[in-house]
Amino acid sequence: MNSRSSRRRSNKQIPVKKNTKIDKREKEAKELDDLKKRVAEFDGSKVSTFDELPISSRTASGLKLSHFTTMTDIQKASIPVALKGKDILGAAKTGSGKTLAFLIPLLETLYRNQWTQYDGLGALVITPTRELAIQIFDVLRKIGRAHAFSAGLVIGGKDVQTERDRIAKLNILICTPGRILQHMDQAANFEISNLKILVLDEADRILDMGFKKTLDAIVEHLPKERQTLLFSATQTKSISDLARLSLSAKSSEYISAHEKSVSATPATLQQYYVVTPLAEKLDVLFGFLKTHLKAKILVFVSSSKQVRFMFETFKTLHPGIPLMHLHGKQKQTARIEVTERFSESRYACMFCTDIAARGLDFPSVDWVIQLDAPEDAETYIHRVGRTARFESNGKALITLTPTEEEGMLARLETKKVPIEKITIKESKKKSIKPQLQALCFKSPEIKYLGQKAFISYCRSIFVQKDRSIFKFNELPADEFAESLGLPGAPKIKFMNSLKAKRLKNAPQAPIDSDSESEVDEPKAEENSDAKAVRTKYDKMFERQNQSVLSQHYLNMIKEDDATQSKEDGDDEDFISVKRRDHQLPDSDASDNEGVPRIDESIPVSKRQAKMALSRKASLKSKGNSTKLIFDDEGKPHAIYEFEDEESFKQKGEVEQQKKEYIEREGERMRDVDVVDKEMAKERLKEKRRRRKERALVEKDSDVESENEEFVINNPEKPVEINFDGIDVGGSSADEEDEPKPAKRARKWFEDDEESEESIRRKKVKEQLVEVGEPETLEDLEALSMKLLSTSR
Known part of the structure; x- marks a missing residue:
C-alpha cells in the first residue's frame, strides 16, 4: 500500500509556483506609469x-x-x-x-x-x-x-x-x-x-x-x-x-476661490452685533447662556487671564451648560483633552482666546460669541469661521461698547462682512454683580483672578494699533472693576508711568492759599463720613488695590505678631525654650579679669567645633595648593603662567583683545560644528545607502528563488534536515553589520573538559543527515530507515 502511494506521488507532476511578487511589482510599475501619463x-x-x-x-x-x-x-x-x-x-x-x-x-x-x-x-x-x-x-x-x-x-x-x-x-x-x-x-x-x-x-x-x-x-x-x-x-x-x-x-x-464673492464669510452664517456698556458684558453673556442651554457655543475674549476668571466664576454660578476653557498658558496634554472633549460634546460652552480662531474644525458649532472686539476685521472673519463650515448653518454675535461701534462697523464693511444690529430684552438680562462680589469677598483666589483679568483687558486695549476703535482713555475703569466683583480698580504699572510722564511734561502751576483750603475741605468731609455706621461690604469697597493674602503672607503676619508679643512682655509662652545670643557684656578689664572674651572665630557649639577640626577646614587655612612642572633645565613652573601686565598691554587695549579672542574662538567653534555636522550627515547617508542596497539585494534574492522550479530530481543541492528546532543555516543579511559575540571565557571553577552546551551542540550536528534527492523508491526507503535510526 505504501509503495503504490509513493509511486503515485513520484509519477505526479508538481506544479510550478507562480511569481506573485514579480507580477505585483510589474503591476505597480505599470500603474505608476499610467498615473504619470494621466497627470500630464x-x-x-x-x-x-x-x-x-x-x-x-x-x-x-x-x-x-x-x-x-x-x-x-x-x-x-x-x-x-x-x-x-x-x-x-x-x-x-x-x-x-x-x-x-x-x-x-x-x-x-x-x-x-x-x-x-x-x-x-x-x-x-x-x-x-x-x-x-x-x-x-x-x-x-x-x-x-x-x-x-x-x-x-x-x-x-x-x-x-x-x-x-x-x-x-x-x-x-x-x-x-x-x-x-x-x-x-x-x-x-x-x-x-x-x-x-x-x-x-x-x-x-x-x-x-x-x-x-x-x-x-x-x-x-x-x-x-x-x-x-x-x-x-x-x-x-x-x-x-x-x-x-x-x-x-x-x-x-x-x-x-472666493475673490469675486459678495461676502467674505459663508452665506449660511447669520451675523449679529449688540451694543452694550463694558460693565454689562458679563451680565449679557450669562443671560445668553441661560437661554441657550441646548447649544454648542464658543466665546472669544482677549486674554488668557479673562478666560480663566470667566471659567472659574461661571463654574461656580452654574449657568446650566457644560463649561470648558482653552488658552495658550495650558499644558499641551490639557489643550488636547479640551479640544477633544469639546469636539465630541453635543451641548457645551468653551471660553477661549484667539488660539482657537484659526483652522480648528469643531463639528456642529451653533454660536460664536465675541465678547471682546477683535483686533481687526481679519481676526473677526477667522473667529466666526469656527461655525457654518462646509455649507452648514451657524450664527455669530459680537458685543461692542458705544466707543467701539462706529470704528468696528466701518472695518467690517470694507471687508464685505454683512452684519445686523439686535437689541436684548430687559426681561432676559440678569445682573450677576452681587454674586461676583460675594465670590471675591469669600475667595482670595477669585479676587486675584479678577484683578489679573482687569489688568490684562486694559493692557490689550492699550496695545491695539487702531485707535479709532480702541479708545483707552475712555475706558470706564471703576465700573468695569465693579462688574468683575472687585472692590476697586487695581493700579496698573503702565498707567503709573503714563501719569508720571504727564506730570513731568505738565507746566508748573502756582500754589495759593485758596487751592490749599479747597483741598483740605474734602478731607474733613471724609473724616465726618468715616464716623457713620458701615457694613463689611462698604468697608471692603472703600479699599483701593487690595492685594491677595496668600498662605505665605499669613504665616509672615503670624510670625510678626509672635515677635511683637515677645517684645511687649507677653508671658503666655514662658515654659517654651527660647534661643538667645549669649554674649558677655563689654566692661573694663579689671571687672572681668580671668574671664575670656567671646571671639567670633572660636566655636560656640559641638557641631562648630567638629567642623573646625575637619580636613576641609584645615586645608582652607593652608591656602590654595599649587602644582609645578619642570622644564628641560630643571626649573619649576606653574601649569598656567600668566603673562606680565606690561607685555599684555603692549599688544593693545583690553577690550579689543577680549573682542578679538571671542571672535576667534567663536569662528573656530563654528568651523568645528560645521565639520561635525557634515561628518554625522555623511555617516547617516552611508548607513541609509547600505540599508537600501541590502533591501534591493533581498528583493533580487526573492526574485531568483521565485524563478526556480520545484523539481524533485536535483541532487546538486543537498537537503538539510533540522532537529529540535535549532537553526544551523547561515547568517541573514541583517546580521552582516552586527559584531559577532565574543567567545565566553572559561570560569575559574570550570575544568578543561567540554561543557554540557558544547556536548549538546555536537550531538545536534551528529544528528544532521546530508543526502541527495531520492530518485527511486529504494532511495526513499533507505532514507527513511536512516532517519529512524538517528532519531533513536
Missing part, C-alpha cells in the same frame, strides 16, 4: 468629485473610507495645479477645505517619486498653532491610511532629545515654526536635502505671531528645487513678501 494629460477645468482626479488608488481608497466625495471651490482650483508640480499661493475662506487641498498633492508627490523610509524627509508642513498641527495630522492619518509613509508631529511640549531621535525616520513632518528650526540647527541626523514639497498653512497667522525671521531661517535651510504650497485666508503685504521668498517665480500661480 489632465485638464482639471471640469472636476467636482475626487474620483475624477488623476490620483493613486491608495489615496482614492483613503478618501473613500473617510467619506470625502465632493470637492470644495478651493480644492477644485488648487489640486489639479498642485498635482502638476507647480507652486501655489492660495487664498480661501475659513472652513473651505484647505487641508485636503495640500494633503492630497503631498501624498501624490511622494507616491510618484516612490518614496521609501531610506529617502528621509520628503514633505514638511508648517502651521501656526499646536492644535491646528494635530488636526492636520489626524486628517493625514485618515486619507493616507493605505500608504506606507511614516509621518510625525513636532510641536513642542515634549522632550527635545526624544524628538531628535525619531525625527530622522520620518517621511512627512507636521510642525510649528520654533521647534523645527531648533532641530534644523541642532540635530545632525536631520536630513532635509531631499525635501520635495513644503506647505505653509495659515501663513498670515504665522507672520502675525512674530515668526517672520524664523520662517526666513527655515526657508534658507531647505533645498531650492522643491514644490511650495502657501495657503492663507487673507492676502496682505507680508504674505506677498513671504511668497516672493518661498515660491518659484516661473511655476507659481495665485489661486483665490
Whole structure:
C-alpha cells in the first residue's frame, strides 16, 4: 500500500509556483506609469468629485473610507495645479477645505517619486498653532491610511532629545515654526536635502505671531528645487513678501476661490452685533447662556487671564451648560483633552482666546460669541469661521461698547462682512454683580483672578494699533472693576508711568492759599463720613488695590505678631525654650579679669567645633595648593603662567583683545560644528545607502528563488534536515553589520573538559543527515530507515 502511494506521488507532476511578487511589482510599475501619463494629460477645468482626479488608488481608497466625495471651490482650483508640480499661493475662506487641498498633492508627490523610509524627509508642513498641527495630522492619518509613509508631529511640549531621535525616520513632518528650526540647527541626523514639497498653512497667522525671521531661517535651510504650497485666508503685504521668498517665480500661480464673492464669510452664517456698556458684558453673556442651554457655543475674549476668571466664576454660578476653557498658558496634554472633549460634546460652552480662531474644525458649532472686539476685521472673519463650515448653518454675535461701534462697523464693511444690529430684552438680562462680589469677598483666589483679568483687558486695549476703535482713555475703569466683583480698580504699572510722564511734561502751576483750603475741605468731609455706621461690604469697597493674602503672607503676619508679643512682655509662652545670643557684656578689664572674651572665630557649639577640626577646614587655612612642572633645565613652573601686565598691554587695549579672542574662538567653534555636522550627515547617508542596497539585494534574492522550479530530481543541492528546532543555516543579511559575540571565557571553577552546551551542540550536528534527492523508491526507503535510526 505504501509503495503504490509513493509511486503515485513520484509519477505526479508538481506544479510550478507562480511569481506573485514579480507580477505585483510589474503591476505597480505599470500603474505608476499610467498615473504619470494621466497627470500630464489632465485638464482639471471640469472636476467636482475626487474620483475624477488623476490620483493613486491608495489615496482614492483613503478618501473613500473617510467619506470625502465632493470637492470644495478651493480644492477644485488648487489640486489639479498642485498635482502638476507647480507652486501655489492660495487664498480661501475659513472652513473651505484647505487641508485636503495640500494633503492630497503631498501624498501624490511622494507616491510618484516612490518614496521609501531610506529617502528621509520628503514633505514638511508648517502651521501656526499646536492644535491646528494635530488636526492636520489626524486628517493625514485618515486619507493616507493605505500608504506606507511614516509621518510625525513636532510641536513642542515634549522632550527635545526624544524628538531628535525619531525625527530622522520620518517621511512627512507636521510642525510649528520654533521647534523645527531648533532641530534644523541642532540635530545632525536631520536630513532635509531631499525635501520635495513644503506647505505653509495659515501663513498670515504665522507672520502675525512674530515668526517672520524664523520662517526666513527655515526657508534658507531647505533645498531650492522643491514644490511650495502657501495657503492663507487673507492676502496682505507680508504674505506677498513671504511668497516672493518661498515660491518659484516661473511655476507659481495665485489661486483665490472666493475673490469675486459678495461676502467674505459663508452665506449660511447669520451675523449679529449688540451694543452694550463694558460693565454689562458679563451680565449679557450669562443671560445668553441661560437661554441657550441646548447649544454648542464658543466665546472669544482677549486674554488668557479673562478666560480663566470667566471659567472659574461661571463654574461656580452654574449657568446650566457644560463649561470648558482653552488658552495658550495650558499644558499641551490639557489643550488636547479640551479640544477633544469639546469636539465630541453635543451641548457645551468653551471660553477661549484667539488660539482657537484659526483652522480648528469643531463639528456642529451653533454660536460664536465675541465678547471682546477683535483686533481687526481679519481676526473677526477667522473667529466666526469656527461655525457654518462646509455649507452648514451657524450664527455669530459680537458685543461692542458705544466707543467701539462706529470704528468696528466701518472695518467690517470694507471687508464685505454683512452684519445686523439686535437689541436684548430687559426681561432676559440678569445682573450677576452681587454674586461676583460675594465670590471675591469669600475667595482670595477669585479676587486675584479678577484683578489679573482687569489688568490684562486694559493692557490689550492699550496695545491695539487702531485707535479709532480702541479708545483707552475712555475706558470706564471703576465700573468695569465693579462688574468683575472687585472692590476697586487695581493700579496698573503702565498707567503709573503714563501719569508720571504727564506730570513731568505738565507746566508748573502756582500754589495759593485758596487751592490749599479747597483741598483740605474734602478731607474733613471724609473724616465726618468715616464716623457713620458701615457694613463689611462698604468697608471692603472703600479699599483701593487690595492685594491677595496668600498662605505665605499669613504665616509672615503670624510670625510678626509672635515677635511683637515677645517684645511687649507677653508671658503666655514662658515654659517654651527660647534661643538667645549669649554674649558677655563689654566692661573694663579689671571687672572681668580671668574671664575670656567671646571671639567670633572660636566655636560656640559641638557641631562648630567638629567642623573646625575637619580636613576641609584645615586645608582652607593652608591656602590654595599649587602644582609645578619642570622644564628641560630643571626649573619649576606653574601649569598656567600668566603673562606680565606690561607685555599684555603692549599688544593693545583690553577690550579689543577680549573682542578679538571671542571672535576667534567663536569662528573656530563654528568651523568645528560645521565639520561635525557634515561628518554625522555623511555617516547617516552611508548607513541609509547600505540599508537600501541590502533591501534591493533581498528583493533580487526573492526574485531568483521565485524563478526556480520545484523539481524533485536535483541532487546538486543537498537537503538539510533540522532537529529540535535549532537553526544551523547561515547568517541573514541583517546580521552582516552586527559584531559577532565574543567567545565566553572559561570560569575559574570550570575544568578543561567540554561543557554540557558544547556536548549538546555536537550531538545536534551528529544528528544532521546530508543526502541527495531520492530518485527511486529504494532511495526513499533507505532514507527513511536512516532517519529512524538517528532519531533513536
